[in-house]
Amino acid sequence: MKISRFKKIALVSFHLLLGWVCSGQDSIPVMEADTTRIDTLVIRAMQDPIKIIPRGVSLTNPVISFKGTRPITKRKKKFRVPSFWERINELDIQLSEVAFVNWNAGGDNAVSALAKLYFVRNYKFRYFQWDNDLEFRFGWNAQEGRKWRKTDDAIRFSSTVGYRRDTISNWYYSVKANFNTQFADGFKYPNRENPISRFMSPGYLFLGAGTSYIPEGKKFNLYLSPFTFKGTFVLDQELANRGAFGVEKATLDADGNVITPGKNLYAELGMLVTHKWEFELAKNVLVNHNISLYGDYLRSFGNIDIDWQLKFTFKVNEFMTATVVTQTIYDDDILFDREEGPNGEVINPGEPRIQFRQQLGIGINYKF
Template sequence: MWKGMKYLPIWGLLFLLGIPVSGFGQQTEIPEKAADTTQMDTLVIRAEQLPIKIIPRGVSLTNPRISFNKTKPLTKRQKRFRVPSFWEVINEFDLQLSEVAFVNWNAGGDNAISALGKLLFERNYKFRYFQWDNSMEMRFGWNAQEGRQWRKTDDAIRLASTLGYRRDTISNWYFSAKANFNTQFANGYKYPDRTTPISRFMAPGYLFLGGGISYIREDNSFNLYLSPLTFKGTFVLDQNLANQGAFGVQPAVLDAAGNVIVPGEKLYTELGILITNKWEFPIAENINYDHNLALYTDYLNNFGNIDIDWQMRLKFQVNEFISATLIAHIIYDDDILFDREEAADGTLIDPGVPRIQLRQQLGIGVTYRF
């Protein structure tokens, strides 16, 4: 009997004990309670980390701690963080030196020293449809030899600006406008004569203004510019050279005694076709080749005669600062005449003839970018 008691309902048990059970079926009212305002929060339970009693063979346990015993100094200066920009900035200084000295040298020779300095500044902008390239290059070189005055070996001021626009971002063809300006710093002489300059600052000075199309690779390693309409202005601001008709300007009008009646003009203008090309590519590791070519022909005067300005350069990079450079520069301009002859009274005997100009240079020096 008691074995089955666990299956007897509670109301049955109360009936056997004589307790009334009529109230169990009535519905009672549940008293209202205040709203629960208890705030629940996250409870983090961390298990206690027990020390390892059994360490497997080959396992080495170390306590983590900060140590600077293996810290090495920086080999290069750490670059400061800069906000990304669409401008590319290049500042470069290059200095090349060569020297020779003799003491009791049986074969003979004169002590000499040569130097060539170059400053290059570039500010290039590129974003989606627009590309704007600007550069300024200044070069000056001289040679000093025992027993004679120093002589100039290189002299140039070159400014260039090219603005391009393309219709979409996948094309390498741009509608372009270009402006170039070239001149020099100091007087140029036909050595050993140092009394009569054959060129000076802004004598000549060349200005090119024009528009056309350009093909420019994304990495700027190749740039081809074609302009069917370009203005070329040749400035000769030295009146003596202008009177001689140097660099193509209209010469002065002289009387029978050689006196100037009408002074020579200081500006010679042309309108023609300009083609330029810049190309840069690596030949081998640490050996790069680049060239800068400009071809120009005038519509109005002697069309088909082409002026050439072509500079080629091989650069051998030894390390970050030391480099060797081999340069070949070719110029042909039919407005630059050589072997001009004048009589004692100033009468022109032979105006001269144009010739190919060639400059070759090899130097080892220091290059620093800042």
């Protein structure tokens, strides 16, 4: 059958229009998560329902139960915004007591106590570091049949400012100040009439500049100062007139009257080396080492004054600790067994000696 030319053109145009319409449709959207595409067809994958349930399987909804919970034994610490300051507040109290009732071997009832307050405020940010610590200590002993006696007495303050060139180096340019004195009068027992030391008699002030080595992440501080001023204060005039702790003593006449009162300050210029190191010797055993070495350039070059304290802390639990403390001091300006005549003449000039103390105690340590 013959088809006219017009009909051929119309049929071709119809097929072209039909192809254009079909190619522009997108009736089924494409889903990436749960569909599979095969050429131009889209087949949705459906999850088959569970037909066989094994024995012992429970398909019930989960239930929240508090039967297995326990109360919190430790109070959770509140969240604190990170700070460049390190703060430490410690109260340490140690007590010891001995009592006797009809004790055949004999003995006197006694009570001893030692209290310590310790504060630390350290600031560190990049190139700048500022360390401060303040310590108060006082101990006493009361024994049956005699008055109480002082066993420990100290006020100590230390401040160090450091600056380094970059954050990689552990060496700092530093300025350091130390101050030490005591609370109450000190006596050479059993003599309670003439105190041998009092508040600010002596009082020690160290002020100098140098360099410090402070490694990151360790409680280690080595300070070297080639020029440090040391001032020994004796503000009690009676002790100053005697020339205690190295100050210039008073000038007396033939009858023992004071012509020129004694000086209240003994100044020195020299070199200072201090070293602090706190580390864990074993589990729950902490060692704190603190030594100070000072040498005077002007009056006694080559002589070294030593103050070395070593402390072992044995941690029993969060609040109870046992401590062993030793302290060794040598200062050639502190003379022992000095004797003077009634008119002020020196019978025995005395001599410097090594001073040593040791303490052992068990007590309560509270951080707040």
